[in-house]
Amino acid sequence: MPRKKIELPYSAEYLSILDENGVVDKELEPQLSEELLLKLHRAMLAGRRFDERMLNLQRQGRIGTFPPIKGQEASQLGAVAVLEPSDWMVPAFRETLAEIWRGKAMENFILYYGGYDEGSMVEKGRNDLPVSIPVGSQMLHAVGIGMAIKYRKQPQVAMTFFGDGATSEGDFHEALNFAGVYQAPVVFVCQNNQWAISIPREKQTHAKTLAQKALAHGLPGIQVDGNDVLAVYAAAQEAVERARFGGGPTLIECYTYRLSLHTTADDPTKYREAEEVAQWEKKDPIIRFQTYLQNKGLLTPEALEGMEEEIAKEIQDVVEQSEQRMTGGEPLDMFQHTYDELPPSLRQQKEEVRSNLALAQKEVDHD
């Protein structure tokens, strides 16, 4: 049946700058200072090593369940690196490196995944939200922050992270729709790592790309090679600028891969082929970036070696310091922070715990 095609203001697009062999597209290469390039590299390397060490700690039973980031270093760092400290960052739960870049202490990750609430504390001055575990729920907070920024006429933006699976939650669409209606300064960064636990991207949605989901809300959407830190940086920079100067929200789909486990409770051999992982190992974001830096003469094998030692030592210190703090915790502390002040009913419950503890102590002394 013949009919009119509706012209849309936006279409979904794709961007790649640094290919998997480290070859850069001169046309598109962003002009970043040597200092920034090296800083990005060191951060990714440290992120990778910290991730490996956390996995060891978990395997040794020294911390609980945690979600590794291996393979997604560029995908999150390229985006967050564009932000000003005064901007806001709203992570999901797999943005460990992005949070470290923003200033969260490695020590706090060990505390948090070691079972200590103190670990999710957000220091004054760092405008980030703590991790958000309910999938798809946090993007609305970023939109609300963006709306508040607009109301206060501040030159800030809010950047939020979420996975491919999160795009199936209704809240994801409500967030894009609110952001569009109020033209809030928000950048939506989807970490499409191809898997939502055992569900592959193709089973998550019939859509060809996740970037095109922006079209439902009249927003620009772009898909970038998430293992290419330069492409992620360039796309994020454009989106952040647009948001900062009143151009409204953008959806960025970082096309990457989760090389490791969903969490330490997960067994990927149940649902994916080693072959697929091997293919993606070749696209490692850190290796290709090292090639790029070496070709630019910014990185030597020796420098790299030194850097590795430095990072190893840094992480070792962090582990020791945090474990010194993991001394079991103070039971009565659990009554903190549910309300600003303890209501009478909670004061009574706290007293009950206090006396139970005393009693238990007495019995121990008895035996």
Next chain:
Amino acid sequence: MPRKKIELPYSAEYLSILDENGVVDKELEPQLSEELLLKLHRAMLAGRRFDERMLNLQRQGRIGTFPPIKGQEASQLGAVAVLEPSDWMVPAFRETLAEIWRGKAMENFILYYGGYDEGSMVEKGRNDLPVSIPVGSQMLHAVGIGMAIKYRKQPQVAMTFFGDGATSEGDFHEALNFAGVYQAPVVFVCQNNQWAISIPREKQTHAKTLAQKALAHGLPGIQVDGNDVLAVYAAAQEAVERARFGGGPTLIECYTYRLSLHTTADDPTKYREAEEVAQWEKKDPIIRFQTYLQNKGLLTPEALEGMEEEIAKEIQDVVEQSEQRMTGGEPLDMFQHTYDELPPSLRQQKEEVRSNLALAQKEVDHD
């Protein structure tokens, strides 16, 4: 920044066949039997008159709050008319005419809006769900029915109705996404009547059309002139065929207008101009269809007059019959249908009501 455009398998389209002056596009005119054309016309007329009578009843306090359909007759009838009796229909709460076409007795509307639960009873044989008041929530049920149809390999389809406001609810997107992933035989019919109570379509979403929301889920989306019963019918027929023969779901946006109140509790003068309404009065779906039928020599002023009288009488009878049934209701009936059988706790509660009633009766007798 130069980058690759992503080619999408679908784009949103627009369709109109019968313009507001009743002039038909010969190219696109669907070949419908005279009988069907006349049946559609009579149904729309009866729907309009019944709506007017319901409004009177409400104004006279003879029934409670109800949502008028004036102006949306073609928009809902054109779609539902394509269905087989064995197909499923999942309405929102403003599909009165679609429900009547499917076989729901007018009497039941009066009972329902008169406060009697019996009114929402669904007779055996009619594969429709009762009205759904929580906005945006019912489309998922249609998708589940579609998934069940596919599982049972039945030649059925599920058609669901919802408004422009409903497209902002997360559940709308979850429904489209599930329908896409499972390629369920579902037709999504959006009644874009330009208003969600006081919220105009432009404030509901930054998207240019609602049809394009299908693109987020990799589905075809089409916008049709909802006041053109032929266009709605043609689009629905194509979508229903596609769904029935394994082609998957479609989103149809019927571009129409709510000429009357949101509900009888609403005062549109608070939020919209009489001028806007006047403009849309000119696009009345019934008048243009009557012109079309007259030009085809299928309808004469005399025939129309007779039809009006017939309808008036039919409605009068319905009102009288239903009011005879509205005798206050039997309190103990409220314990029916919460569970298949009364659990002990509810048996006790029912007994309590029984004795309270007896007691109250005693006191009345006393005084």
Next chain:
Amino acid sequence: MTKMTMVQALNLAMQQEMAKDDRVLLQGEDVGVDGGVFRVTDKLLEQFGEERVLDTPLAESGIVGTAIGMAIYGLRPVCEIQFSGFSYYILHQLEAHAARMRHRSQGRYEVPLVVRMPYGGGVRALEHHSESREAYFAHTPGVKMVIPSGPRNARALLVSAIRDPNPVIFFEPKALYRAFREEVPEEEESIPLGQPQLVRKGKDVTLIAYGAMMTPTLEAAEELLAKDGVEAEVIDLLTISPLDDALIMASVQKTGRAVVVHEAPKSFGPGAEIIARLMEKAFYYLEAPIQRVTGYDIIYPLFALESAYMPNTGRIVQAVRETLKT
């Protein structure tokens, strides 16, 4: 003082708080141009503009989810959910984030959010428009659950809710929106959250209720005095949760008898908690089992039968007579 309906009193509370604190803003479906379907936010758009009175898209989770972000940023959003029957769409945002952000951030962020909504029956409404499910929110740590019972305390409690640094669910008894007027002072007035009020003194039995149920409860107290010479003490909870039971205990330790009244379904409803508290703290003072006069554990019927569902004066009087039998 002018005589106001609850709708006007709630409007006054928001108008005054917005006028003196630019962190306060409103959002919800139809709260702007339309002034809310019950007109509770009428004229506030005209006075404060689109930046502070936001007509939102139709998405409850979106309304509360974005409000959480605003609150974290430092604003004080007041959201309206059009009917409490649609509040279930927000439970995940409320439980997972509004209630937990203070704890999760270890005190760095707080969520001073108010979510207002009309609740309850008795207005010949459509399905989903008459329910009372305050128990869902009362059982959610980190949230405060408040329900006023008249124009004056509605205004004073909403003021406190807006100023409270914790998320507050504010149920408005829609049956009382225009049921009666009360003197409401122009000048600022607030009632601290978390404090039930003694609204009628008595020595024979304690009646505990809140919201729209205060009306039949107070009528019952009158009737009991007139017909039975029974002096009922009446307590209005005002804040359902966190529940401060001190006043209830003091009263029942004196009267030895109590009846709890609410519209919500009986089982696992708010009345159960009050009885459990009395069991724990006033057991030795009880002279008769405490009675519950409540809604039933069924789907709320359409309005032809709602009077049979709703607790009324007769049922309350009856229950009191029961407790006095022994």
Next chain:
Amino acid sequence: MTKMTMVQALNLAMQQEMAKDDRVLLQGEDVGVDGGVFRVTDKLLEQFGEERVLDTPLAESGIVGTAIGMAIYGLRPVCEIQFSGFSYYILHQLEAHAARMRHRSQGRYEVPLVVRMPYGGGVRALEHHSESREAYFAHTPGVKMVIPSGPRNARALLVSAIRDPNPVIFFEPKALYRAFREEVPEEEESIPLGQPQLVRKGKDVTLIAYGAMMTPTLEAAEELLAKDGVEAEVIDLLTISPLDDALIMASVQKTGRAVVVHEAPKSFGPGAEIIARLMEKAFYYLEAPIQRVTGYDIIYPLFALESAYMPNTGRIVQAVRETLKT
């Protein structure tokens, strides 16, 4: 009979029901290829294929909303929500539709839906993975709320839940998934919903619990007998709602004392309803106030402190000694 963990027993229930009733199908996140994150649906995809074991997109409301449609069509969907901490996303579909469709259609449609989910603490989990909010569902008319306490009754109750014509929320105590094994008969076995069970006879006090709390409760009964010579009667609710209180009444009318145990936050929790029922029906038999041993009204702490949050044998024994003081 073979000894099975609760995970295996639940798997057996679904496997057998699916084998003999092609209306039964499963859907949820990771229930297929992965066999569920706790492996409760392991191997069912291999046996029944993608048509009957659906790995869904990540959307809880979508899972339950589509399942409602399937159930109306005549299927018997069994949904898995990965953790009860994410069940709040489904409350609107559950309350507004699953629970009401029978009533709304005046008996034409029913929604024989089961929504399974692991609940509760004690497994050193992340935030949102340890909560117990059965009270939300217990207070929702039209829904049944079921919680097993061991492999054998888990299997037998899930069978009944799948066959039940009403929507059933089925909470699985994740702490017990692999905690111990029980003999579970190969041949079909079911326990009717709505019937609490007497699991230990005694004359001095009645302990009422369910789910994972049965373990410390039974331990406490042992300890009380050993150390204090107290004979505790123990009741396992199994079905939280609709609550049949007959067995509880009979027991407490005999013992005159009771302690209720649950992980859920204390206030407005399930224990309150049990106490309210006892107040109404066993008041004159009570010799001491009924005690609650429960979780607290706070955000569930990360695992370094969860043992301080969770009710344990010591707290239960302590509470019983309290009730026996008088």
